[in-house]
Amino acid sequence: DTGVSQNPRHKITKRGQNVTFRCDPISEHNRLYWYRQTLGQGPEFLTYFQNEAQLEKSRLLSDRFSAERPKGSFSTLEIQRTEQGDSAMYLCAIQTGSSYEQYFGPGTRLTVT
C-alpha cells in the first residue's frame, strides 16, 4: 500500500467523450504529481501541485486536459473530447518529507475506442 488510491482503475470510453480521474492520498502531502504512461514507455510528467496550486504543466498537457486539487487533498484530472491517442495509464504520485521520494498509486488505465 503506497498510500495513494486512484479511481476508476479502468475506463473505456468512446472518442469524443469527456472523462475524469481521481487521485486520493491517504494522508496529507503537499506535493502531488500526474504522469502518463503508454505501452512500453516510462511515465511522462503531466502536471504537479503544491497544496492547491498547480505549479507546472508539461507541454503534453494540451488544452483538452485540466487538473485540479481543491483544498490541497484529492486531485482530479479531466480529459475533454478524448482521442485515441489519449489511451494510456494515468498515474498519480505523492511526495513525502525531506527525502523527496515519490510514491505512486495503482493508476487508471484509459482506453479510447
Place this chain on the structure above:
Amino acid sequence: KQEVTQIPAALSVPEGENLVLNCSFTDSAIYNLQWFRQDPGKGLTSLLLIQSSQREQTSGRLNASLDKSSGRSTLYIAASQPGDSATYLCAVREGSGNTPLVFGKGTRLSVIA
C-alpha cells in the same frame, strides 16, 4: 533536456543468478535518482532512492549505485527469484527536490524457475 536510457530493454535469467540493470542519464546535475518496480498493468513500487551525494543504497537483495559524474546508476539484484520478474524503471530528478521525475523506458526482467 535530460534523457534517461536503460540497458538492456529485456533480460531473461535462470533463478538464482545475480544480475545488473543499467541506467544512464545525459545531464549529471541531478538531485536524486529513484529505482522502481512495475508489475504488468500495475502502478510503480519504489525500490530505492539515492541522493546525489550518496554512492549507493541497499535494501535486502537489492543494491543501487550512483556515479553522478559519469551519469550512471546500476541496480544489482542478488540471487534472483521468479517473483522478481517485472519491469524495472530508473528515474532522475533534476534541480530541486520538487521537480518532476524523468524516467527511462525500463528493463523487463524475467526470472525463469
